[in-house]
Amino acid sequence: MASAVAAPGHQDRYAGLKRHEVILLFVLIAAVAVLAFRSEQFLTTGNLLNQGRLLVEVGLMALPMTFIIITGGIDLSVGSIMGLCAILLGVFWQKLGLPLGAAIALALVVGALAGFVNGWFITRVGVPPLIMTLATLALYRGLAEGISQARSVRGYPDWFFGLGQGELWGVPTQLWLLLFFFVISAIVLTYTTFGRSLYAIGNNEVAARFSGIPVDGIKIAIYTMSGLMAGLAAWVFVSRVSTTRSDMGTGLELDVITAVVLGGTSIFGGTGTILGTALGVVLIQLLKNGLALSGVKGDGTIVVIGVILILSILVSDLLRRQRGAEH
Amino acid sequence: MKKTLFTLLGLGVLLGSTSAIAQSTWDGGDDLPTAPLACDGTPGAAAAKEYDGAQPTNAPDRAGKQLTLVDIPKLIGIGYFGATSKGMQDAAKELGNVEVTTDGPTKANIDEQITFIDNYITRGVDGILFAANDTVAIAPVLKKALEAGIHVIGYDSNSTPDSREWFINQAEFNGIAKSMIDNIAKEIGEDGSFAIVTSTFTTPNQARWIAEMGAYAAQCYPNMEWLETVEAQEDNILSFNQASTLINKYGEDLDGIFGMTSVATPAAAEAVTQAGMCGKIAVVGLATPNAMRPYVKADCVKSVVLWNPVDLGYAAVYAARAAADGKLKPGSTELEAGKLGKLQVVNGSEILLGPPFVFDKSNIDDFDF
Amino acid sequence: MAATMALPARASAGSRLRRFLFSQEGILLIAIIVLFVAVGAYNQRFLSANNLSTIFLGNAYIAVAAIGMSMVIVSGNIDVSVGSLIGVLATISGTIAVSGWPLWLAWTLPILAGMAISAVSGWLIAYLRVPSIVVTLGMLSILKGGLISVTAGAWINNLPQGYHLAQLRPLGVPMAVWFMIVLTALAAFWMRYSGFGRSIYAVGGNAEAARLAGIDRARTVFIVFVIHGFFAGIAAVLFATQLSVIQSTVPPNLELTVITASVVGGVSILGGTGTVIGSTLAAILIAAIGSSLVFINVSPYWLRAVQGLLILLTVLADLARRRKRARHR
Known part of the structure; x- marks a missing residue:
């Protein structure tokens, strides 16, 4: 049913997006080549795997963020949800004395709940997503600070660090987790009715509603998913850095959104792919790493990322319009 | 209409209930034990301690090399x-x-x-x-x-x-704390009251200093009153606003302000200056001399503590x-x-x-x- | 939604008052009054002239920046780089002042620089049609990184006598507050009654209709960004001249505060509606909330939580009002 709605212009959009990903891939290859030339440590398995470890948190949150932005929404609260879940994980375990496994599970539940609250207000009460998540950006961070009283939680048992610091078959453990969710998300978005409904909502929400798509339910689901993934990211993060603080994940929402947008998902909704997002996440991480290795300082690096963000979108947009004009 | 009323009512309830979660002071909040120095400055006998650092493994011989x-x-x-x-x-x-x-x-x-x-x-x-x-x-x-x-x-x-x-x-945490409290005591007396402007409660050094300051003040100046601590990030204007708000809130009851960061201290001094309270409200804090020079020269700030x-x-x-x-x-x-x-x-x-x-x-x- | 703007101004005084009270501006005004009365009753010093001055003076630059931001959002765009822009412009202002150039240059050149930088963003957005969030996210990185690599965070001290524009007090009211009031009034009037002002709403509300009405979308958006740069420049000068030192870094989370003021002020993020009076009132409300939390002894840990809740409540009140009006129609 959803495909019927999405059909007009579907072919165009698909081709256009493919273009963006090709461009992004080209940029990525060019960047890797240049960086590898500038620093011999860059293109080594050890370094690349290590970068894989570092990008997992942003990557996990970028997947549902792609879904949300495709529907024309946004979630600014992911960094705060991550902070809240990290704190609760520690508090449940240390202050309430729960087994660590149960504490992790509960923290994930809270993450999902935090996302659900966003989704519920956005759909049932009609608060615009930007405003809702702007409010919860402050609210959830505030809860994290209030609950923890700004104290950090430390002293986790060794097994807990397996996820964030360990390896499985020679690859950082958390990277498997990200790969798993990457594949799932890509399949869901490309091959399921649910995925096609997301595009339909983003293209024309009213039309989607009239064609019988459960718009509200779907939106609540993706915001809940976003919260859950932020919780998962919190777990990975706490396990990686072995401590919990209420200021964790501050400002991460912009990194996540940058990666998604760089990946070609239109902020106006209706277009975007998981592959693009993955390329965006990887490109940013490799740029940060490669520039640092070749002697560019942190402040220079963020300038380069800013320029590449604007240019890549600009170029792919121009190419798409040119192609559109030829038709 | 009902809904609007309901919402406004909720706002009122919220404002009311916030007093339930109110707390006057914050004690530094890192749960670590404090070790205040003796009031008269007798150095504590530091027990000799074994080396507890860690060495790099298989470090190449770099003696004398670039x-x-x-x-x-x-x-x-x-x-x-x-x-x-x-x-x-x-x-x-x-x-x-x-x-x-x-x-x-x-x-x-x-x-x-x-x-x-x-x-x-x-x-x-x-x-x-x-x-x-x-x-x-x-x-x-x-x-x-x-x-x-x-x-x-x-x-x-x-x-x-x-x-x-x-x-x-x-500088040792308790040494900084002693220096801060002793210096403010000189200005506001042993029964003065003070407030603190810090960056964030999660900043470890600041949290330690504040905890040690509380412990030292309690031990050596039991009549001194610690009114409250406010957060101001590493932000100039927010620090200024927070310090001004403290001055407005406590009026005569506030004798001194501590700035815990090199951003907060000059901003607190600026707030006292702009409020025309120089000489009435003391400012003591951690800061760099260049940022503090105008206030020290104007006699608005007597002492700045820093390594x-x-x-x-x-x-x-x-x-x-x-x-x-x-x-x-x-x-x-x-x-x-x-x-x-x-x-x-x-x-x-x-x-x-x-x-x-x-x-x-x-x-x-x-x-x- | 656009009704507040579009309704003819011929109604009777009574119904006009009622309509105002139920507009976003009215709700904000009521919220501000309720807050001042309630906290003032709890602690009278909250209402002292000094404290009112602190609330207004310390946050006027946010209200000024929110004027330009509101226009940008009304036109259907957004600027997340405004915090970095203000940081850069304030540093430019301070650098000019200490290098011995005439003071009026230190006050005006940052405004021109703001318009120029914002014109670049506006050009990319309007004529090359790159989405505003992309351009301004990029600008955020570029300006912030550029600022740090140039200044390395060195503070600007020893600012010359007479530089501190924001601290002047004509008629006993801080200059920054004059700027806030006058600029808000002018911008509100201009947006409502000038042809160009109305075309901003048209572009943001219904681009197709605007095109049919002969409005040049690209030109409108470009000019909106230049104007936004103008307000960011003034905000930066107020920001820079408020204290004796300039930090020459990007104020943390400033862009979020400015955007919050605009959206709480009733500017719809979807474009097409909202007024700058609302955004200024919202900036005042947010500042007053920050101050009142200190006065009613809320544990500072909960400060951000309370701020978030209040944003939500304001928006909910606005939604409730809109629903009610929709029902009555």
Whole structure:
């Protein structure tokens, strides 16, 4: 049913997006080549795997963020949800004395709940997503600070660090987790009715509603998913850095959104792919790493990322319009 | 209409209920035990402690060879770490065989700091100088650096001892606390009241100082009243607003304000100046002399407590050089640090820069940082 | 939604008052009054002239920046780089002042620089049609990184006598507050009654209709960004001249505060509606909330939580009002 709605212009959009990903891939290859030339440590398995470890948190949150932005929404609260879940994980375990496994599970539940609250207000009460998540950006961070009283939680048992610091078959453990969710998300978005409904909502929400798509339910689901993934990211993060603080994940929402947008998902909704997002996440991480290795300082690096963000979108947009004009 | 009323009612209830979660003071909040110094300044007998740092594994022999060091402060782009970085460059120039670059995140963020260190391990440097955003979170990546044979020296804010060789301690927490409280007592009397403006409650050094200040005040000036502590990030205008709000709120009841960061202290002084309360409300705090000079000259601020951050950075580079040359090793009791002379090793693996320094009108012109 | 704007101004005084009270501006005004009365009753010093001055003076630059931001959002765009822009412009202002150039240059050049930088963003957005969030996210990085690599965070001290524009007090009211009031009034009037002002709403509300009405979308958006740069420049000068030192860094989370003021002020993020009076009132409300939390002894840990809740409540009140009006129609 959803495909019927999405059909007009579907072919165009698909081709256009493919273009963006090709461009992004080209940029990525060019960047890797240049960086590898500038620093011999860059293109080594050890370094690349290590970068894989570092990008997992942003990557996990970028997947549902792609879904949300495709529907024309946004979630600014992911960094705060991550902070809240990290704190609760520690508090449940240390202050309430729960087994660590149960504490992790509960923290994930809270993450999902935090996302659900966003989704519920956005759909049932009609608060615009930007405003809702702007409010919860402050609210959830505030809860994290209030609950923890700004104290950090430390002293986790060794097994807990397996996820964030360990390896499985020679690859950082958390990277498997990200790969798993990457594949799932890509399949869901490309091959399921649910995925096609997301595009339909983003293209024309009213039309989607009239064609019988459960718009509200779907939106609540993706915001809940976003919260859950932020919780998962919190777990990975706490396990990686072995401590919990209420200021964790501050400002991460912009990194996540940058990666998604760089990946070609239109902020106006209706277009975007998981592959693009993955390329965006990887490109940013490799740029940060490669520039640092070749002697560019942190402040220079963020300038380069800013320029590449604007240019890549600009170029792919121009190419798409040119192609559109030829038709 | 009902809904609007209901919402406004909710707003009222919310405002009402906030008093239930109200708390007047904040005690520093890091659960670590405090160790206030004796009121009369008798130094506590520090028990000699075994070296508790960690050594790099299979470090190549770097004695006398050119060293490439990288300095990764909590964040770049603030005056304080600009000053430590300057000290490092001074030391590098003096030594002649050391090269230091400063690089780091643009916000005080543990995650980004870890990423920076990780990158430099991959890139391959001889030594890493760091000021930790979080004591524990930074430990795994520093251990990784040690395993790669890199020298690891901390300054300003420590990591866990087993993840670095040495830490340059600018001043003991309880020493800073004593200096701060004693100086404000001189101005507001032993029964005065004070409020504190800090960056965030999660900043470890500030939290430690505040906890120690509370303990020391309770022990030595039991009649002194600690009104409250407010957060102001590392933000000039927010610090100014928060300090002004404290002045407006307490009026006559407020005798002094502590600024806990080099951003908060000048902003608090500015607030007191603009409120026309110079001489009525004392400002004491941690700050750099350049930022405080106008207020000290105008007699609005009597004393500024600080170690010299330029010296701190300077000592860190000397420590790295000495560690690479094998002169500073487990069991050493002092570090030969150029123009600073011999610095004591305390507390196992910490090198003490000296007692905190108090800037006042008579000496502030001697410093430029 | 656009009704507040479009309704003819011929109604009777009574119904006009009622309509005002139920507009976003009215709700904000009521919220501000309720807050001042309630906290003032709890602690009278909250209402002291000094404290009112602190609330207004310390946050006027946010209200000024929110004027330009509101126009940008009304036109259907957004600017997340405004915090970095203000940081850069304030540093430019301070650098000019200490290098011995005439003071009026230190006050005006940052405004021109703001318009120029914002014109670049506006050009990319309007004529090359790159989405505003992309351009301004990029600008955020570029300006912030550029600022740090140039200044290395060195503070600007020893600002010359007479530089501190924001601290002047004509008629006893801080200059920054004059700027806030006058600029808000002018911008509100201009947006409502000038042809160009109305075309901003048209572009943001219904681009197709605007095109049919002969409005040049690209030109409108470009000019909106230049105007936004103008307000950011003034905000930066107020920001820079408020204290004796300039931090020459990007104020943390400033862009979020400015955007919050605009959206709480009733500017719809979807474009097409909202007024700058609302955004200024919202900036005042947010500032007053921050101050009142200190006065009613809320544990500072909960400060951000309470701020978030209040944003939510304001928006909910606005939604309730809109629903009610929709029902009555």
